[in-house]
Amino acid sequence: MAAPGGRTESVGTVVVAGAANLAVAVAKLVAGLISGSAAMLSEAAHSVxxxxxxxLLYLALRRGSRPPDTRHPFGYGMESYVWALLAALFTFVAxxxxxxxxxxxxxxxxEHSGDYLASYVVLAVSFAIESVSLARAVRQVRRESRRWRTTxxxxxxxxxxTTVKAVFLEDSAALIGLLLAAAGVALSELTGDELYDGIASILIGVLLLVVASIPAYSNVSLLVGRAVPARLRGEIADEVAGLPAVRRVETLLTMQLGPADILVAAKVDFADDASGATIEATADEAERRLTARYPEIRYVFLDPTATPGTGHADRDR
Structure with missing residues (x-):
């Protein structure tokens, strides 16, 4: 579920998020060194x-969008999941x-070595910057969900x-992390006990573990070779089965070849009186209809086959 046109939008979303995180990371690091707050330094590590x-996500989008060649006839879409997985692992470890x-x-x-004021100022500014980045990701998610008629x-x-998913999760976690850091700093200042600052730092780390594990799982699933969602698969099957010369679709296999590339392969039982020319024309029509309705579908392969038990011979395209 990703539109070819959405790839450019995803690049923009990643660039905005990266610029915001870099600016915030520097500010948090300075505030953390001035205040000595563990939560602030953890937030700086979070932003780094x-x-x-x-x-890494930018590399995923760029390298994954390269066109097919003789060595990679289905393109490089899968490579985007490799870089996205490395991004998730870096968040997990670092x-x-x-x-x-x-x-x-x-x-x-x-131990606490400095003033708290710098922490509060940076937390407030960081919250505003991260909110802008999250707003862009939310707009893209809403736009794409409307296109796919889903929530x-x-x-x-x-x-x-997975890049837009990663950015959305990271920006959401960033805002939650800022609230945790603010709570830890405030409680430590009010009580004079750095226990709360340390707890906030640990909670930020746990938050990062959760955020990293979700896109990591998604990327592993896609690298293994994930099918399209069940509803989309059903719509593809109905589209093929609705062609005049098609009796039924025996087997339908789909696979995500990249964020905006889908492969469709099906064993199709054609009508008894369908000639070779009719089968070829039907296969071409199936490809035309599917790619027109779903631009993400890049490859369509139909294998003429007989329904088991009917005695019809398999036909070659």
Missing amino acids: ADTTTEV GAGFAVTHGVTTILVH PRRFLRLTAD
Whole structure:
């Protein structure tokens, strides 16, 4: 579930998110060093991880959109999932690992070296910047979900464009992380106990673990070779079965070859009196209808076959 035209929009979404994360990372790092807050330093690590993730997602979009060649006749769409998986793993290891480790250290040492004001200012500015980035991702999700006649939640769960899913999740987690950091800093200032700052840092790390695991699972599933969603598969089957010369669709196989590339292969039982020319024309019509209705469908292969038990001989296209 990803439109070819949505690939350009996804690039824009990733670039905006990356620029926002880079600016926020620098501000958080400065505030964390000035205030000594574990939560702020964890948030800085969070933003650094997100910025690196955006770079990897940009590579995923660019390298995955290369056209087919003799060595890769189905294109390079699958490569986008490799880079997106690496992005998720980086968030998992670098961002979450630092946040949890630093939070535990803060709880054990109970040291705080500076003023809290810088933390509050940076948290407020960061929240505004991250909100802008999230708003762009939300607009893209809503636009794509309307095109697919589904809910934004279902679109995010089923979409093959894992870059927009990653950006949406990262920006959502960034806002939650900022709230956690603010709560930790405020409680530490009010109570004079750095325990709350450390707990906030650990919670930010756990949040990153959750956020990284969702796109990681999606990318692994797509790399293995995931079929299109059940509803789309049913619509494809109905489209093929509705052709005049088709008696029934015996087998329908689909696979996501990339964020905006779908392969369709089917064993089709044609009418008894269908000639070779009719079968060829029907196959061409099936491809024309499917690609017109779903621009993501790049390849359509129909295999003329007889219904088991009817005694009809298999036909070659």
